[in-house]
Amino acid sequence: MSGEIKTLLILPHIKVHNANALSSPFTIGFPAMTAWLGATHALQRKLNHDGFTDLSFIATGVVSHQCALQTHKGVGDYVSSIIGTGNPLDKNGSRSAFIEEARCHLDVTLLVELNGLTKSDEVAVLARVTHHLQGHMKMASGDIKGFHEPYIQRVEDGEASDIAMLTRKLMPGYVLVERRDLMIAAMDDGQDAMDALLDYLVIHQSCTKDDEGNVTWQAKRKTYQDKPAGWIVPIATGFHGITELGEAKNQRDPETPHRFAESMVTLGEFKMPYRIHSLNEIMWHYAVVPESNLYLCQQTHTQQKLASTDDWSDFY
Template identity: 65%
Template sequence: MSNIKRLLLLPHIKVHNANALSSPFTIGFPAMTAWLGAVHALQRKLNSQGCVDIKFNSVAVISHQCDLQAHKGVDDFVYSIIGTGNPLDKTGARSAFIEEARCHLDVSLVLEYTGIEKDDEPILQEKITHLLNSTMKMAGGDILNVKEPQFFKIEEGNPKDLNNLTRKLMPGYAIIERRDLMTEAMAAGQDAMDALLDNLVIHHHCKKIADEVSEEKVVWTIKRKNKGWLVPIATGFHGLTELGEAKNQRDPNTPHRFAESIITLGEFKMPHRIKSIDEILWRYQTDQTNNLYLCAQTQKIIQTEQEIEDSYYA
């Protein structure tokens, strides 16, 4: 029996003032935890409205536009965050300024789902459209507009099904994980931060060559260590303390722990270049032994599980 994925496309979601501080030391496209969190919130709202069986198993994020709210003056060396004005306090003075990096987005989400039949798709379309335009936020930003959701079925090994979807995602860039570059660099002796920066830094090289007109000519080349549009992305959290209770925690019924962000490399890749839908799908993955709460790519999770299975039966 062929493997068929049932997918729901939420096309061109316009998000205003999304959170661009994806971690304590990265700024730009929102963290993967923000996108999977928004989809999980959407699922819970649908479950509470009668769609009790629907489940979103994995998510692909495609960026069509990301407008970071930053400013660089004529003589400025670096960009500055464009902040929002806080209300005056009771003395008439301006309150303390807290930097909140924001960005305006146009994104499409592809959700792999189970638990709903073909006849119920129109009802699901209506409910999702209403929720996104009324009660939902996404990556901390306000949803200004979203086009009508669309349903797709992709059979594994059928390029026509995949092309029907990827055409809807162009022009745009799907975010994929490039943890392999980090692993390779750290295996060669670099620490995590050096491995990250080494793949992001832009190298400028000059070379003198002979010229027919003049005696010598200087040619500059600009390149990175690896090809591709590589960016730092936040993909989860690492627990720092034991599970327990904290004073004034938001949910008194759920164990609490302090955690730090996990940063790795990602790559923006045009959807028409993918060979399998699993290349761009993300889902939750937990590692209780190492206190890791991750957003990981479906394809790499499958590969890891297969490696474990192979080693078990070897």
């Protein structure tokens, strides 16, 4: 079934060095969705400042081609250690005190849905995008070391041939999609949020012994509807306000109300692009739920599923 024609800005194979891998206070790995939507929002503001005032970025899709987490696990070690940076010596020749930061090197492709782009502005917009990516712009707190040439592509959402043409260009890679439905299913069975999160991440080891004494080990993860749930990972998708709106001393923007917040973590899945049948499955956008003090990055199909939910924070 065909749908509306969407204009996409494709930013292929962006090489990001030393991106922030500490996606929440208790998870480490692929950067949070807030980092990617923040990067594309920053790019939109730069383009608006360049004179393209009608241009707006509606949603963003993230495709991971490579993620190299900077950790080390030695022989016989039970846990991995963070590989620290080589900071300069202090005036006494000693190592200065520093806080360990989890980092990763990335190769990602970003898909950005545009609104307000005219045919006559395409060449100029792509030139400015290239300029900004080559400048001092960062992504997920990491440095951009290189990228392939950005381009514009128009896709009729729901048209199989258009989606197939797009997803072929994203291979090999994995698109990140939200799997809050797994959390909901587990919590409907009586688990709390943390147990529901961990239940899909834990690997259960079991062994069997045959008549000859040979031992065979097997690793198993939880299934969903009698099928493997997929490549499930914890992802940070926004923030939950824990104080009232107000002013704070030395806040960055004195004209904007401030509040303290905590990270919102749920489940996500890395999917091969050929399994995608609609752009709505992979595109993320901002959403604010004032009555629950939530500031989220979420997907359209997830929002439609939970439109009748009274308290969305129950599922994080």
